[in-house]
Amino acid sequence: xxxxxxTFLIIAIIMAGFVGxxxxxxxxxxxxxxxITQTGIILLFLSLVFEPGMLPPVMPAPLAAMVDPTPxxxxxxxxxxxxxxxxxxxxxxxxxxxxxxxxxxxELSKREG
Numbered sequence: 001x002x003x004x005x006x007t008f009l010i011i012a013i014i015m016a017g018f019v020g021x022x023x024x025x026x027x028x029x030x031x032x033x034x035x036i037t038q039t040g041i042i043l044l045f046l047s048l049v050f051e052p053g054m055l056p057p058v059m060p061a062p063l064a065a066m067v068d069p070t071p072x073x074x075x076x077x078x079x080x081x082x083x084x085x086x087x088x089x090x091x092x093x094x095x096x097x098x099x100x101x102x103x104x105x106x107e108l109s110k111r112e113g
Contacts, residue, residue, distance in 0.1 A: 010047060014040035017035075021037065025106065026105070034086075046071070054066065
């Protein structure tokens with residue numbers, strides 16, 4: 001299977017998100033790295049289903065020249081769910097900061113309640 005330069009760059013974005021997630025000491029940085037990973041996965045999915053010369057399924061065109069709308073619908077759903085998870089995680093980090101006074105993972109793991 002042939003992998004293009006775009007695919008390698010997208011995989012680098014995903015790996016950067018995973019490395020950032022593994023090494024983040026702050027909850028906000030972890031949330032940002034999770035979003036970077038999600039964006040890379042969405043880009044990878046879209047690059048794998050991309051076919052040059054195909055038309056969007058919103059215009060009247062021959063069926064042979066139209067793109068399958070299922071991947072686009074899945075990506076839109078993924079983006080909406082990712083935005084909801086990000087807003088929930090940010091809200092929970094605000095609550096943690098108000099309760100404990102820190103957003104550091106090490107500090108939070110030392111505390112019992």
